[in-house]
Amino acid sequence: MPSLRDAESDLARALARLERRTAYADVMAQRSSGHGLNLDRQTTSPRPLPMLEGAVFRAWDGATWVESAASGLTDHALVASVDHLLGRLPTTPGKAPPGESPTGHAEKTTVEQRPAADFGIEAQIEWAKTRLDWATAVPGIENAFVNLLFESDERLFLSTAGAVRHQRLQYALGAVVPLAIEGNRVETDRVAEGRTGGVEVLDAITEEVVMHASREAKELLSAKSPPTGMMNVLLDPSTTGTFAHESFGHGAEADQVLRGRSYLAPLLGKVLGPECLTLVDNGALPGGWGSIFFDDEGHDAQRTVLVDRGRFVEVLSDRESAAQLGRRPTGNTRRADFLSRPFVRMTNTYVEPGDRSFEELIAEAKDGVVLQNFMSGIEDPLGGNMQLKVKKGRRIEHGELTEIFSSTALSGKVLEFLQEIKGVSRASDMEFTSGACGKGHTDMLNTGTGGPYLLSRAVVGPG
Amino acid sequence: MTDPGDGAFTAFRVGDRLKKLAQPPWEVFGERIRRYELHLNGARVEMIRAPVELEGYGLRLFRAADDQMGVGVAASTDLRDAGVDLALRDAEATARFARFPTRRVDLPSTAARSASVEVMDRDLWDHPLETLQRFVDALLRPFDGRKDVQPSFGSVRANLVDTTITNSEGLHRRFSHTLLEHEFAVKATGGPEGAPPGEFWVNGAARRPPIEHRVAVDVERWCRLAEDTRAGRSPATGPTRVVLTPEVLADILPAIVGFRMSGTARLRKMAPEPGATLGSPSVTILDDGLLPFGVGTAPSDDEGTTPSRRSLIEGGIARGGLYDLLHGGAFGEGSTGSGRRDAVQFPNWFHFSQSVGPRPTTIILSAGTGGTETELLEACGEGLLIEQLGYAFPDPVSGAFGGEIRSAYRIHQGRRAEPIRGGTLGGVVFAPPGSPSLLASIEAIGRQPELVGHLSSPAVVVDGMIIAGS
Numbered sequence: 001m002p003s004l005r006d007a008e009s010d011l012a013r014a015l016a017r018l019e020r021r022t023a024y025a026d027v028m029a030q031r032s033s034g035h036g037l038n039l040d041r042q043t044t045s046p047r048p049l050p051m052l053e054g055a056v057f058r059a060w061d062g063a064t065w066v067e068s069a070a071s072g073l074t075d076h077a078l079v080a081s082v083d084h085l086l087g088r089l090p091t092t093p094g095k096a097p098p099g100e101s102p103t104g105h106a107e108k109t110t111v112e113q114r115p116a117a118d119f120g121i122e123a124q125i126e127w128a129k130t131r132l133d134w135a136t137a138v139p140g141i142e143n144a145f146v147n148l149l150f151e152s153d154e155r156l157f158l159s160t161a162g163a164v165r166h167q168r169l170q171y172a173l174g175a176v177v178p179l180a181i182e183g184n185r186v187e188t189d190r191v192a193e194g195r196t197g198g199v200e201v202l203d204a205i206t207e208e209v210v211m212h213a214s215r216e217a218k219e220l221l222s223a224k225s226p227p228t229g230m231m232n233v234l235l236d237p238s239t240t241g242t243f244a245h246e247s248f249g250h251g252a253e254a255d256q257v258l259r260g261r262s263y264l265a266p267l268l269g270k271v272l273g274p275e276c277l278t279l280v281d282n283g284a285l286p287g288g289w290g291s292i293f294f295d296d297e298g299h300d301a302q303r304t305v306l307v308d309r310g311r312f313v314e315v316l317s318d319r320e321s322a323a324q325l326g327r328r329p330t331g332n333t334r335r336a337d338f339l340s341r342p343f344v345r346m347t348n349t350y351v352e353p354g355d356r357s358f359e360e361l362i363a364e365a366k367d368g369v370v371l372q373n374f375m376s377g378i379e380d381p382l383g384g385n386m387q388l389k390v391k392k393g394r395r396i397e398h399g400e401l402t403e404i405f406s407s408t409a410l411s412g413k414v415l416e417f418l419q420e421i422k423g424v425s426r427a428s429d430m431e432f433t434s435g436a437c438g439k440g441h442t443d444m445l446n447t448g449t450g451g452p453y454l455l456s457r458a459v460v461g462p463g
Numbered sequence: 464m465t466d467p468g469d470g471a472f473t474a475f476r477v478g479d480r481l482k483k484l485a486q487p488p489w490e491v492f493g494e495r496i497r498r499y500e501l502h503l504n505g506a507r508v509e510m511i512r513a514p515v516e517l518e519g520y521g522l523r524l525f526r527a528a529d530d531q532m533g534v535g536v537a538a539s540t541d542l543r544d545a546g547v548d549l550a551l552r553d554a555e556a557t558a559r560f561a562r563f564p565t566r567r568v569d570l571p572s573t574a575a576r577s578a579s580v581e582v583m584d585r586d587l588w589d590h591p592l593e594t595l596q597r598f599v600d601a602l603l604r605p606f607d608g609r610k611d612v613q614p615s616f617g618s619v620r621a622n623l624v625d626t627t628i629t630n631s632e633g634l635h636r637r638f639s640h641t642l643l644e645h646e647f648a649v650k651a652t653g654g655p656e657g658a659p660p661g662e663f664w665v666n667g668a669a670r671r672p673p674i675e676h677r678v679a680v681d682v683e684r685w686c687r688l689a690e691d692t693r694a695g696r697s698p699a700t701g702p703t704r705v706v707l708t709p710e711v712l713a714d715i716l717p718a719i720v721g722f723r724m725s726g727t728a729r730l731r732k733m734a735p736e737p738g739a740t741l742g743s744p745s746v747t748i749l750d751d752g753l754l755p756f757g758v759g760t761a762p763s764d765d766e767g768t769t770p771s772r773r774s775l776i777e778g779g780i781a782r783g784g785l786y787d788l789l790h791g792g793a794f795g796e797g798s799t800g801s802g803r804r805d806a807v808q809f810p811n812w813f814h815f816s817q818s819v820g821p822r823p824t825t826i827i828l829s830a831g832t833g834g835t836e837t838e839l840l841e842a843c844g845e846g847l848l849i850e851q852l853g854y855a856f857p858d859p860v861s862g863a864f865g866g867e868i869r870s871a872y873r874i875h876q877g878r879r880a881e882p883i884r885g886g887t888l889g890g891v892v893f894a895p896p897g898s899p900s901l902l903a904s905i906e907a908i909g910r911q912p913e914l915v916g917h918l919s920s921p922a923v924v925v926d927g928m929i930i931a932g933s
Contacts, residue, residue, distance in 0.1 A: 042730050044562040048553040050519070050538035050816035051546070064509060070516040071540040077516075084514060121560045143731055179731065179860070183895045184741075186733050186861050228931035229700040259504050260650065261615045263659060339515055339813075341502065378854045380869070382615070382650060382662040383692070385885060387853040387867035407863035409856075409887040409931075440618075440646050441666040444809070459697070461931025462889035463856065463865020 004029050004156040005166060007073045011055060011158055014078040018059050019160050021089040023096040025059040026159035028296050029073060030338040034116070034151035034171075039128040041136070041143040046121045049151055056338045057081050062094025069338055099319025100299075100329060101161035108293035110170040112198025116150035119199045124148050127174075127202065134207045135178040138214035140221075145177040148202075149194075155296070163298040171289070171446065172201035173434055178214040180221045187220035187406060189213040189391060190373060194434025195287045195448075219404050220392060226405040227395065228461040232368025233410060234361055234453055237431035239374045239390055241449025244279050245349040245437065246377030247386035247414045252281075252306050252314075253332075253344040254321035256381045263384030263414070264312060271311050273418035276354040279307035281316055283331050283347030289434035289448035290347040297333040301347060304330045318344050336445040343439045348432065350450035354424030361423050361455045363399045369460060370394050370401065370453075371408060374433065386414045389463050409463025417456050425453035473542070474627035475635060477520045480547045485524060485555075487631030488570050492765050492804065493520040494815045495625045499591040503617040503647075506603050513592055518542065521804065521815040522550060525568045526558040532565050533558040534789065538816045564730070565792035570767070572632040577762040578769050581755040582640040584671030591621045594672060595643075601678040602647060605686070611653025612686040615662065620644040622812050628767045638762045642812070644668045649682070651689035661692030663851070663870060668810070668916060670756040688850060688870045695884025698868065698932035704846035704906075705888065705928045706839050706874065712828065712923065713915040714855035715864045715901070718808040719892040720748055721823030721917075722859030724775045724783075725801070726790025733860065735781040741893055742779040742902030745831050749774050750785060751919075752800055752824035759805070759824030759917050765814065766802035770824060773799055779902070787821040807917040808857065828920035831908025836922055841877035842907050843924050848872045848879060849888060857892075864901075865889020868930075886932030899927055 011027050018025040034049035055078060056069035068084040070077040128146040135144035150172050157165040173194035180187045191213045193204040235243060250256065251264040283292050283301030292301045297319050306314055317325065318333035321344060334345035362370070373391040380386065388410045395402045432450035473493025481489050500512035521538040535558025537550035587594045598619050606613060621643055628636040646666040663685045673681070728734040735741055752770025754760050764770055766788050774782045786794065787802030803822040804814035811817060833839050840848065852866035871883040894900035909921030 040731065042564055044560065045534070045536075045818075046557040046560050047536050047818065048538075048550075048557065050521075051541060051550070052519070052816065053540050054517070056515075064511065067510065067512040068514065069512070071518055072542075080516070088511065088513070121556065125560060177860075179733070181732055184735055184739070184862075184893045185895055188860055225929065228929060230933060255504075259616055260660075261648065261662070339498075339517060341500070341510055341512060375858070376854070376856050378856075378866070380662075380853060380867075382648075382660055383869075383884075384659060385853070385867060385869075387887075389856045389865065407858060407861060407865065407889070409865040409867065409889050411853075411867040411885060411887045411931075413885075440616075440664075442618075442644075442646065459886055459931050459933070461700075461865065461887040462929045463863065463887055 004031055004154050008156065010075060010078055014082045015158055015160060017082050018085060021086060021091065021093060022059040022061065023093045024101060024160055025057065026157065027055055027057045028335060028338060029055040029156045030154065032151060032153045036149040037124045037128055039125065039132060039146045044125060046124065052337065054338045055081065057085055059085050059089055060097035061089050067341060097320065098323035101159060102298035103162045105164040106294065107166045109168040110196045112170055114199040116170060116172055116198050131176045131205060131210055134210040135176055135214045138211055138218060140218045141178045141180055141214040143179045147175045149173040157294065157296065157298050159298060165294040165298045167293040169196055169292065170198065172197055172199060174202040174205050176205060176210050176213065178217040180217040182221050185221060187217050189217040192434065194289045196289065196291050197287050216392060220406050223404045223406045225462050226393060226408040226460060227369060230457060230459050232365040232455065233458045233460060234365055234368065234370040234396065234455045236370060236372045236453060237429060237451050238433045239371050239388060240351050240451030240454040241433050242374040242377045242388055244351050244451060245346055245447065245449045246379050246388065248279055249281060249346045249349040250379035251381045252316055254315045254317035254325055255344045257315055258321055258324055261382045263382060267312050268315065269312065272307065272415060273310045274421050275309045276424045277307055277310050277418065277421055278305065278352040280305050280352060281346050281349045285348045288348035288432060289446050292347060295331045295333040296335045296342050299329045299331040299333065301331045316344050316346065318342065334445055336443040340443045343443065345439065345445065346437060346447050348448035348450065351424060351454060353427040353430050353452045356423040356425050358425050358429060358453050361425060361453055362396055362401065364422055365396045365455055366399050368396045370396060371410060384414050385411060386417060387411050407463055408460055410458050410460050412458035417458055420457040422455045429453055472627055473518055473520055474629045476542060477522065477547050478629035480544060481551065485551055488525045488568060489522060490570060490630040490766065491520055491522045492815055493627040494813055496813055497623045498620060498812065499595055500618060500620045501595050501599055503614060506606065506614055517813055519815045522554055524554045524558050527566065528562060530566055532563045532568060533561045534563055535561060536818065563789050565789055567792050568788050570630045570632045571634050573634060575634060575767060576769060577636060578753055580753055580760050580762055582670055582760055584641045587621055587641045587643060587671060588623050591623060595619050595621055598672045601675045602682060605679050605682040612649060612651045612689060615648045615650040617647035628763065630767060634767045636763050636767050640761065641670055642668055642758065643672055649685045649689040651693055653690060658693040661689045663689040663692065668758050670758060691882035692870055692884050695882040697885040698847060698883050698930050700930060700932050702927040703930045704843050704924065704926045706843050706848045706922055706924055708850055708922050709913040709915045709918060709920045711849050711852055711855065712920050713918040715857050715892065716828065717823050717826040717917040718857040718859050719862050719864065720775065720826055721807055723862060723893060724785055726784060726786040726794065726821040729784055730790060730793060734784060735893065737781050739781045740779055740896060741776055741781050743905045744779045745908055746776055746779045746902050746905055747829040748776040749827040750823045751827050754825045754919065757825040757914065764800045764802045765804045765819060766798065768798045768800045768802060770800035785821040785823060787819060790821050823917060826918050830910045830912050830921050833907035833909045833924065835911060836909060839907060839909050839922055839924055840874050840879060843874050844877055846874045847883060848874055852888065862892045864892065886930055888928055888930055890928055901925060
């Protein structure tokens with residue numbers, strides 16, 4: 001297997017050209033590739049993932065970061081990128097950039113119990129056809145989308161401070177989306193499992209969960225609109241995780257705090273929720289979809305407790321924001337790829353389990369809704385409002401789960417939502433979900449979310 | 464760089480290799496992109512990225528397999544012979560197992576013409592950083608002397624793209640185009656005591672920078688919306704008559720109408736039958752691949768077919784669909800010039816790595832007789848003017864959309880009244896006859912269309928939208 005280490009001397013030579021003109025520079029080289037499959041009743045589409053290769057150089061000009069990047073790792077591409085940067089740097093190095101510069105060598109690779117490279121096209125098609133058959137075994141479901149993705153993301157980071165960080169991340173994802181169609185009405189449900197690892201990740205997509213999703217999609221065809229207004233809401237694990245990420249995590253990014261764009265900025269150290277609430281970002285989570293070994297400034301990934309038993313105790317930071325806030329970098333500097341700039345980003349963000357059972361939370365809600373199968377969310381880091389969208393839900397009436405309803409949006413003020421939390425369910429309910437996150441509306445990258453069931457109050461309506 | 468496309472023949476270089484090694488039919492789509500970025504922290508430029516250079520290609524092979532087609536694909540940034548050979552091997556390997564229900568693919572030939580359309584801004588092409596800096600200056604100028612409203616963050620990004628397309632029929636298509644992306648957030652701290660700061664956060668893309676006067680008008684509006692957000696109250700719950708602005712519709716209609724009227728949806732029996740009633744009689748929707756300076760406009764689609772202007776819904780009735788070469792072949796319709804690697808919902812600034820499918824270009828909701836926005840408010844009487852949702856989260860498959868109301872006003876006695884913030888608005892674009900839907904509930908369409916991303920539309924009045932508030 002080719003390795004980016006083969007290009008290390010070329011990258012180091014290119015980086016050395018910058019040393020006379022800057023107090024600090026680094027380079028991140030990346031190679032990503034893989035394979036995937038889309039299959040449904042009509043089409044079979046195996047596909048190699050794009051082979052993307054290139055490097056981005058970054059230098060501090062004394063006041064501002066300047067960057068240049070190019071696809072390809074040829075001498076020509078590397079020299080051109082460095083030449084562009086030299087044209088923007090002063091003739092002599094100025095002061096050093098704020099923050100810590102990691103040093104030393106390290107190398108890490110995702111462990112695959114069953115390597116994706118050994119899972120050939122025929123095996124993939126057989127896997128997908130089996131899931132399609134399971135999905136369509138439910139009466140009324142004639143079709144389903146089945147997707148597979150195996151992606152390798154190799155990154156090599158070098159800096160003028162002497163850091164060498166080499167990591168290979170291997171992602172595996174499988175998804176089944178049964179389609180229920182009646183006239184103009186189309187409903188779906190979704191089963192998905194995505195983690196860092198190998199083919200073993202797919203083992204979670206069993207006949208039982210696929211057929212359950214098909215039955216739910218079929219039932220959604222005749223579902224009524226969701227109830228509307230302020231009510232008790234029980235978030236399922238996937239929605240709890242999205243809440244942790246979108247509604248809290250983005251506000252806890254230190255760059256947002258420093259630019260005065262976080263509703264959480266004045267609240268660091270304050271109690272925001274009940275003791276049952278502990279919220280974490282963990283880039284070192286084994287198997288997490290958002291797990292990394294090192295961030296794109298060379299810092300080690302780590303577990304960072306953001307909310308400890310209700311108290312907001314830490315923010316996520318890169319070298320510059322950590323220095324400005326007098327804290328240590330948390331290993332959250334991430335680039336979507338070599339074409340994208342680094343930002344403070346989340347990794348795997350989740351709510352730690354509590355001590356309540358699902359049944360206890362349903363009984364406590366008495367009347368309200370359980371929201372299931374997150375679809376998306378969007379942050380409002382300054383305003384502190386929240387918006388989550390789920391594929392489906394069920395009413396809770398007199399402490400019992402009753403009828404299903406379709407696409408639903410949830411909104412409210414995050415701080416009020418936190419204060420209204422009545423309970424968090426146990427570790428046995430804990431689930432992690434694969435997702436994609438943008439910084440603003442761009443630079444999408446893999447992030448994981450997770451949690452158990454969480455009971456609070458919010459506004460819900462069709463969405 | 465002095466000439467658009469100077470030296471950029473990405474697809475042709477790969478095609479020369481395929482001519483020697485690959486059996487026809489095949490197709491190569493290439494891009495060479497220079498990207499320039501300025502990132503703002505408040506009013507300060509915190510990062511300059513200049514340039515980010517990307518060159519890559521996507522290739523497809525078409526192999527008959529029984530009564531279907533095996534379509535092999537690959538994409539790469541490796542333009543060396545060894546890299547192209549590897550991509551070709553990958554594509555051949557996938558073609559053996561791929562199946563698509565058509566027996567023919569009619570690749571455009573040397574005789575195929577390309578459309579003459581405007582897709583490039585010369586200043587942006589020749590002087591990208593200077594043009595970006597002028598745009599940033601225009602964005603920041605309205606804040607001079609203001610204390611209660613300030614920029615909080617933003618970025619402007621220029622993409623200078625050489626696209627090349629070639630195939631085994633001898634087609635050689637080459638064109639250059641520009642795209643300017645912006646993201647900008649305005650923070651307001653004045654106004655009511657005790658209220659948190661207000662923010663209005665926008666993002667968009669256009670082929671060229673707006674004129675400075677337009678930027679100033681937009682920024683003034685964003686500042687007003689940010690300030691008013693501070694005083695916004697949650698709306699009442701229940702069915703409500705609303706005025707939806709083009710910005711709100713732009714997040715909903717291209718993604719949902721574009722998918723449900725496509726060959727992809729038709730193949731899966733998700734597309735409306737031609738002749739089906741989808742909306743009120745005032746609703747006419749087109750897809751226009753030739754709209755000057757539309758972000759979806761190009762001299763040819765990504766398969767080399769000339770784009771067209773195509774009616775999708777006329778007077779509320781379903782009409783034509785969108786087809787690429789494969790889906791057009793499957794239905795005996797031919798391509799409508801809609802074979803695209805771009806996506807309207809989650810667009811990527813480079814396309815060679817994306818899969819080809821039938822997708823919309825610019826969705827046009829035809830202007831109506833509802834008049835100006837003022838007249839639409841009068842027609843609405845009592846209701847809400849929705850300026851921005853957090854995000855509408857359109858679900859192309861189910862047609863559902865909905866999101867948090869970030870910026871709105873109550874409409875009282877036909878006039879804009881107090882600001883509204885919070886709660887949700889949602890619904891579905893299409894529904895079975897007799898069920899409420901966005902298109903069926905449109906009461907009035909304005910006469911002043913605006914181009915916002917992949918949509919050109921006036922504001923509309925919609926009755927009975929479900930609002931969930933306090």
